[in-house]
Structures are given as C-alpha cells and as structure tokens.
Amino acid sequence: MARHLTLVPAAGLTQADVRAALDGDRPLAVLPAGPPAAGDAARAVLRADVPLEAGADLVVVTSGSTGTGRGVLLSADAVRASASATLERLGGPGSWLLALPVSAIAGLQVLCRSEVAGREAVVLDRGEDLAAAVSRMPAGDRRYTALVPTQLVRFLDAEPDALRGFDAVLVGGAATDPALLARARAEGVRVVTTYGMTETAGGCVYDGVPLDGVRVRVVDGGTAGPGGGGIELAGPVLASGYRLDPAATAAAFGGGWFRTRDAGELTDGRLTVLGRLDDVLISGGVNVAPAAVEAVLREHAGIADAVVVGRPDPEWGQRVVAAVVPSGDRAPDLAELRRWVGDRLGAAAAPRQLHVLAAVPTLHTGKPDRRAVAALIPEV
Template sequence: MSGAPAGRAVAWLPVARPLTLVPAPPPEAAAAALGTVWPALRRALAGDAPLAVLPAGAGPADAARAVLRPDRPLEPGTDLVVVTSGSTGGGKGVLLSAAALRASAAATLGRLGGPGSWLLALPTSAVGGLQVLVRSALADREPAVLDRGEPLAAALARLPAGDRRYTALVPTQLRRYLADEPDALASFDGIVVGGAATDPALLARARAAGVRLHTSYGMSETAGGCVYDGVPLDGVGVRVAEGVELTGPVLAHGYRLDPAATGEAFADGWFRTRDAGSLAADGTLTVHGRLDDVVISGGVNVAPQAVEAALREHPSVADAVVTGRPDPEWGQRVVAGVVPAPGAVPELAELRPWVAARLGAAAAPRELHLLDSVPTLHTGKPDRRAVARLHGGDQ
C-alpha cells in the first residue's frame, strides 16, 4: 500500500482537464452537428469534458487553434471556450462555465414563455448557435437543424407538433425569410434575433407580419444574449459608464491565456463592453453601436449601423455595410458598400441626400462600392474590416 509518509500533510493539486476540440460542420452539412457538437456540448454541460468548437474552414479553424492552445493547461472552472470573431482585431478565447451557460439558457426560456423545441439556424462555433443547443439540453429536447439553402418551412416541419417552437437568427436571415417565407417565420412561438443590430424598420415589418420577435443583446462574454428587448434577463445587471457594462451569473470568467485582457475587461464582477449605450428612466437599454466602429467625419461621430439602416430602406438597396476611410479634409469619410436590389443600380448622388435627410449631412456616404453580398464573420456579423480592406480603407 502506497501513501505519504506518516505525519506529513499531502496537498492534492487539481488535474488539468484537456480541452476537446470539435470542428463545426460546414453550412451545407449543418445537420452533422447533431452527431458531433450536440453530444460534446452535453458532456461539457455535465462537467465531463471541456469543449471548444472550431469554425468551419481551414483558415478560421487554424486561427481558432492558435488562440485556444490546447497543449496548455486549461483555466480552472472552464467548461466551454468560445473563440470570438475578432471583428475589431485578433480573436479571443472566452472562458465559460457550465453554470453560466445554464443560467443564461434558463433565464432565456423563462423570458420566452417556457421550454420548447429549437431549430438551430446559426453556426455552432459561435455563442448564438451554442446557446440554441444549451437551451435544448435544458429542455431535454433534441434540436432540429437548418441546412444551407433549405426552406425554413421544411426544417420547421421537423419540430414536434404541439410543442412551443423557437429559433435564433441574425438580422440578415430575418430579412431574407421575411421576404421569402413570412408564414414560416410567423409560425414560431418565439424568435431571438441578435448577433448584430437589427434595423427598427425591419423589426416593424416583421412584427406587422405576425412574427413574434425578441431582440437580443449580448456577446460570448455573457454566454450569449442577456438583454432582451432592452430589458435585462433575470439576474443580469446593466450600467453605462464609458460604455455598456454587464454583470450577473451569465458572465465568463476571463480570456484564454490572456490575464491582461481579462483584467481590463472584467473587474469587480462587471464586464466592460466596447459598446456605446444609454439607459432610459425605466432601465431599458438602447445600444448605439461599437465605440471602436464610430466614424468621425468633420468632427461628428457617425454610427455605421445607423447609416446602414437608412441605406437598407432605400428602394435600390438590398443590404449595406458602412466603414470609415481616412480623408485629408474630413478626417474620415463615410464609405458605403451596398448590395443592389434586383434590377437596380444605386448611385451615390441618390443615396447621399437620402441618408442626409434622415441622419444629417455628416452621415451621408462620400464613397460608394457595389457588392455582390456583404462579407460576414463566422458568427454571421458583418465583417467591416474585410470590407474596409476591399476598398483600401482603414476603419
């Protein structure tokens, strides 16, 4: 029988748990997530095997591995690591506990009206898609999965009849399905739309069509959406200082192998976002956009999201993304990349007064580029840095 010498205390050190890396299936084979990501996520929630889901594609997956460093010991208390999209620079590995994930999912189900069956329509490498799986696990239901190009109604038919039916979408998906399959959208008991700002006009059209929408604000560091329709989920606190700050049981406990970034973003139980926002007297939060996305033109702060929303309402524009570019006279000029509406050819001369009438002259684009589609990150968010590089600009 072996053991420590008599009279000597033994200090047992925790054994570092290895990080399981699971590749997300490509969008055209999204249903494969049920055989790979779904069981791995359930094991992570049980505390059995910490998980990170790699984005689809060799380049994004390699970049995620470089952030994750699976050869290094994993930070204690971590059950899931989500690699952020890096829309404002290099991505980070966000350290989440099973408790934070469950707290977010439980509060979301409570806000939506109770457990139900979920349709997975988002990538499982992003927190929005992963939370669809967490909510499904808490409800003890296997989700259905929407493959790329599949009609929404066909996927919806795979959800159990008689159960509450939910899904989560990014604004681009909402816009597309509202145009093509409004009846399918309206048949859900609740749709969470997040990942990027949603135009008020799009929300109004969807609700007028009978779609039961909930706007969601949050990020990987808050285990997904934690403010719904401007109102924090139960247990979540919000305050606004330089930017929006969040607290509650949904918070991550830091960044993978980056104590400096952890100390800067997480302090005294609060997470400091890089989003500008304001709180109404009743505590409702309005988010105005990323602090580091702001274009300063002629000394005026211009929010790209507001310009994009205005452009999308023009009859010649199907979609839009806005960036800034250095300008010798204005400091920065507003640059618009637009996807033309079918049969239309948008021109700067018609778009400038359209935006100026709604947001002021400083917000009117001074440069226009026509796009086949808006480049996106693996999370579904617009990739502004990629657009700026395409145009030779510098956000």
C-alpha cells in the same frame, strides 16, 4: 488534475458533446467550419496542449470582427443560467431549430437551451426549406429559433408562413434595422431582439430588458462614442475571462462587471444600444456612428444591405464610405444616397464614397466581416 480542451469540428458537434461539457465531464471548444485558415486561427487561440483555466467548461472563440479573436472562458453554470433565463423569458421550455453556426455562441446556445429544456435540437440542413425543418419539430411543443438579420430577411421574403410558426424568433448578432423588425411583426412573426456577446454566454438583454439576474449600467468613459455611455453588464451569465490572456481579462472584467465596447442609453430600465464606442468616425470634426448610417441606408427602397466604414481623407479627416447591396438591378447613385442620409442624420454622416457589393461578406458567426468589406473598397 489538469483539464485539457477537446476541440470538436463544427460539422461533428453533437448535443451529447454539449451535455458532457455542461456536466463538467469534458471541456469543449468548437472549431469553425470554412477555410482551413479559420480552424488554424482558432487552434492558435485555444491551445489545447495547455491546461485549461479553472472553472471553464466551454471556450468559444470570438469572431474577431474588429481584431484578433479571443477564447472566452465560460463555466457550465454561466451557460445554464443564460439558457434558463432565456426559456423563462420566452414562456417556458420548448423545441429549438438550429439555424446558426455552432462555433458561435448564438448557435451553441441553441444546443445548450435544448439540453436545459430536455429536448433534442432540430438542425436546419444546408439548402433545406425552413418549412421542411419546422415540420420535423415536435407537434404541440413551443417552438423557438435564433437568426441573424440577414436570415430574417431571407425567410421573410421566401417563407413567412414558416416563420409565423415559431413562438419566438430571436434576432441578434448584428444591429437589426427597425424597418425590418416592423415588417416582421406586421407579418405576424414573433421577433425578439437580443443583445449580448460571447462574454455574456449569448444574448442577455431581450427587447431592451435584461434577463432575470442580469444587471446593466451605462457609464461615462474616456472614449468618444456616438452618444450615451459605455455599456457594462453583470450577473451569473458572465464569462470568467479570456483563454491564456490575463491582460485582456483584467482590461474587460472587474468587480463582477464586463465592460463592453458598445455605447448605450438606459431609459426606465430599458437599454438602447447606440453603436460601438470604438467604431465612431470623425468627419469634419463631427462624430458619425456607422451603425446609424447603415440603418438609414437600409431604409432606402433601393438598398438591401449596407456596411459603412471610414477612410482617411485630407480634407475631412475621415470620409464616410458606404458599401451597399442593391435591392434591384442597380444601386442608387452617390448623390441620391448623400441626400437621403444627409436629410436624416446631417451632412457629416452623408457618404462621400460609394461601393456596390453583390453581397456583404460575413464571418463564421454570420456577422458582417467589416475588414473584408474594407478590403474590397478601392482607394480613391
């Protein structure tokens, strides 16, 4: 009998909906909140009018940060395996605070982990203080939450005491500045860095160490990258492919492994993610990793956040462009930031163009919207 997806708006999703999907009773996909165009784009990918592929119970639309979003086919078994391995790694079942969009895998997994743990997730309401939300969590239970780096910064600035009340604060969705992690840990916040994606049912490598059952390998490939090799992942958490896209499925999944678009290194079983294989910029014949430049820029006292993109340049091939959010009234000038980055990463990585932002645009997942940032930068 053919199964069809039920499309649920993010604002209307309940844990009961998630339970029905995990029990195999009603396949589910969540439509993102925000402008109508975002929902329309998700509907076009999900095609609720077309029968669902066998074995899929949840379909999650990727953010499309570097291209068109895809519908990732996840089985209930994969989602449960991820949730169970996470709870085991963190020290056992507990109560979860939902502070992320449920249309993204990181937010949806908070509801799934709550379901597996036999708890009802507590939702951080829009505009609510973190401390007020934490006060609604059961007393005496272990407490967990998941955040993106921008949220971690905001809560560290405003409510560090509330953050210290969690037994674990998972941080992922984007590269996390080592200085931010060091600050959080120095203030007594139990942060855990996560690496994973929708295709692995969420985070599957915590603080560089794979969850139980997850395998990681780094392979040399034909795509130039910022160092290391291509990261591939395997285990019971893997998706089965992409919604109505067999070509993309065949390109990304094979032999039980998922081929990410990230570069990394494995040292004594610990994974270090170096950046996107397809994000590398070539400036003056030298490979430049935007993630590395962004991390160095965020270390500057005058920079609160940064996104780095490349622009065609007649002399350098590509020039490094830094879009920055100042931490004070004004941003450092380009000459200062060139010295700052050049002294740490070399001259090729030093930005040749600077653009100041009030805030970094984000996707519905909370990740930086790099295409939106690029559109804000004027041609020179």
